[in-house]
Amino acid sequence: MKDVNQALAAEFGLSAEEYQRVLDIMGRTPSFTELGVFSVMWSEHCSYKSSRVWLKTLPTKAPWVIHGPGENAGVVDIGEGLAAIFKMESHNHPSFIEPYQGAATGVGGILRDVFTMGARPIANLNALRFGDPKLANTKRIVDGVVRGVGGYGNCVGVPTVGGEINFHPSYNGNPLVNAMTVGIADKDKIFLSAAAGMGNPVVYVGSKTGRDGIHGATMASTEFDADSESKRPTVQVGDPFVEKLLIEACLELMATDAIVAIQDMGAAGLTSSAVEMAGKGGVGIELDLDHVPQRETHMTAYEMMLSESQERMLIVLRPDREDVARAIFEKWDLDFAVVGHITDTGHIVVKHNGVIEADIPLDPLAEQAPLYHRPTTETPKQAELGDVADPVGILPALFKLIGCPDLCSRAWVYDQYDSTVGGQTVKRPGGADAAVVRIEGKKRAVALTTDVTPRYVQADPEMGGKQAVAEAWRNITAVGALPLAITDNMNFGNPTKPEIMGQFAASIRGIAAACVALDFPVVSGNVSLYNETEGKGILPTPAIGGLGVLEDAAQAVGLAAAPGQSLVLIGSIAGHLGQSLWLREIAGREEGPPPPVDLVVERTTGDFVRTQILAGAVAGCHDIADGGLLVAITEMLMGGNTGAVLLAPPADIAEHGWWFGEDQACYVLAVTNPSALLAAASAANIPARLLGLAGGSDLTLAGGATISMIELSAEHARFFAEWMN
Amino acid sequence: MRAAIVVFPGINRERDMAIALELSTGHKPRMVWHKETSLDGIDLVVLPGGFSHGDYLRCGAMAAQSPIMPAIRAHAERGGYVMGVCNGFQILTEAGLLPGALLRNAGLRFLSMDCNLRVERSDTAYAGHYTPGQVFRAPMAHGDGNYFASADTLDRLEGECLVAFRYAEADGSLTTAANRNGSQRNIAGIYSSNLRVLGLMPHPEDLVDPLMGGTDGKPLFDGLAAALAA
């Protein structure tokens, strides 16, 4: 085995200073295994060394928050003694290297983060970003990722109910795969990972350990370069069947009183789970690797400690409950092995073949973990856009937009995801601004969404951060639910570049401001940095996963408008075309500042809309986002298989600005009694305007321009079908 | 009616099925672990949807070898009622309790969307609350629902009127477009010769509540409850 020195430390991704710090902590040259432990625990992925200082500034508290960041997932009180447990996590690098397995194991990993806390997973979402659709490689990655998300989620029987998929050349070499899981538990039966109890057995359950994904955590913490090829053997393969058994077995065990602490083996496998569990509990832990269930022969301590084999959990049991636990895992045909015990040494001690392979003090490992205040430079503000002429006219632009890769129907994607298993899916993908999933046996439901508009964040990271949170809040509001909390997945480029770190810091500022203004705290999240290939970084992509609650699922509304219903705009449109899809797709420019977000207006407008929905005054509701008002209207009409006759825009706004501007805090409502709604709005001082009447089979503008909905729907459905034929 | 749902490792629509059955019968079905060996006192045995044993090798192949299978076979031979939905249908064909096999969907992709099913006959315990030729909606969610059988098996099924449901358009016409998974003769579900064993790919159990988008699937369970009453 190589001898341990600075060169090896560098290979393991530790800087010279970091290695020196290891030497100081150990007071000697670390063993190969010890160096491995330090390198993964101090990797960006596990230590958050570049992002921690900023993450700490996020608002994480509210009366309904039971556990914020710091646990495997966030936990919020949703009433009736129930808690929603959720988190989003990235699997970007693995999905580039092996799209199917990368995406599949990403779903598996986030599921474990949620059920390890005692929740039965009830919904999955996935936020995906890919490169230029014209590239064959993009097609291959999209196909593999979508199959992988479905392959794993469908098999474990958790409905995949929502997400996003967008395209931009900046993701050519760095696709983003962010998976989110939501689970439900009794709020007084939450399981945590802090180990306790001198001598308590430490139990390993699930799949056997192989040489999978060794150093995955460090891989997830470095830029891609030519020799990423050589990192390929670390690809992990997921086994959703075993995951399903693991869910059922863990939930069965959790119904007993056997568990002291439990934690999934995620990134950095046995190392991070053992270190985090003992560290959080302020105890020590001793592992005897001879007892670790192994798939391969002659595995070294280093390999076993760093393996990222999937579908494994680590549990600290009450000593007198070992047999109860063993029986449950044997029933489910899962491995069950006592691999160690809790000590009072404050050290993690790893033995193999009677030899002590590692002995590391836990406090310094955590407390002296590197923490960087990386230099930041502010992103320069974009010049105002000024007037942009309309080169094509309204309906031709609509036709082009409705069929473009970023706005066309996503049915090809979600038709491959089982969205109904569980029998509780009230609003399926495509049916509403947020997915709505009822809690089995209750009237209550949760509303779920993921959102971010990377081109806004690129143009103005702070405003873009605000907008991402605002849009998540709006989407939850648009189904009638009360937004409660978010999880975030911060996907950025190389943090050692000041302009990248500047984007990160500014978007955190924006996210934080929006969370405060909207009472929408961050309860969990994940950071993925170094999303760069040959120096080219991705658009900054702080994906937001939002959760809201509906006391009665029957009150949820979708986005479809039915014939005979009036369309009413709530909110005010200034015709903001900067960074709009119209500007990119029709005028061929990616310029200008993103639409401004006024959080006070956002809140008053949304609260009004929600009140109207809960009062039963609204048949359909859709917020204005990508593509603007006319795209929103068209989506509502396609959803209800109807056309509409629309009224003229106000005289003081350019027509294309009115129809395609991406102004924030706006909703289109489909109602049977428009005058009542308009009256209520003016009484509440909320801008509102009658837009037109749904009906017929054509979309007709004031002045007579018209297009058949059949044509629009066909164009809407075309892209993915043709692309993937 | 006393119903049992067989729980094979990896199935995942057992709770959906239990909800639908309880809604129509008023009783919670008994959950039977695949390692049990008796079904005494059970009128209806349901093999639910999911991915038994991960759908590895062939969907349903390993579940068809479960310890509970002899009891299910005996129950069927006794003229008992057995319903297999999705993975349950695959298990029944693998076990030889229904003819044919379910191959990979023609498009090689998982299909999750509502489909229209045409009721081929309603003089059975399962379809009694539908009318012949009626079309109802049901979610489907499968990667291997492409029904295949030899030509003579198909002709026998048709001859004995053992086709239960076919993929159809809303107006009942049988088109290739409606037959998304490529099944022969648009077959979505079939009966055993005595009409007591039913296998179907789509999931009526997931459409029994207006909140979930409709109640098109409920008549199947109401019909069973009525036919097997007491």
Added chain:
Amino acid sequence: MKAVVTVMLKDGVLDPQGKAIGHALATLGFAGVGEVRVGKRIELELGENDPEAARKAAEDMGRRLLANMVIESFKVEIV
């Protein structure tokens, strides 16, 4: 002793996977590719040392689990 069980779809059972591969190969520019059939290769480590016993066991496995005789046929090879 190692047994290799090869499972192929019977002729007449259409093989969408094979068709898709043939199609993909054509679009990749491989000319003149005719029929493509896809099957499974299952390699088993057997406790047996007697080739005949091993073959019998493998054939038994093929019939009872590894192949579905309605749509598939299989071959056993002892290596």
Added chain:
Amino acid sequence: MKAVVTVMLKDGVLDPQGKAIGHALATLGFAGVGEVRVGKRIELELGENDPEAARKAAEDMGRRLLANMVIESFKVEIV
């Protein structure tokens, strides 16, 4: 000319399917079954008549489409 491309997972890569099959064989009472690995067997009709050219073509197909070189390896046989 006919080519047979056999695709197997690389050693060390988890084979969930093989694992499940091994488990099922054991419950069926087949004793002493060790590791089970499952791969694909792809039979291709090639327009080629020259064995060497056929092999080259098949190997090219293996690399570019039939095998996922990240986790799989393949063998070509001309028959």
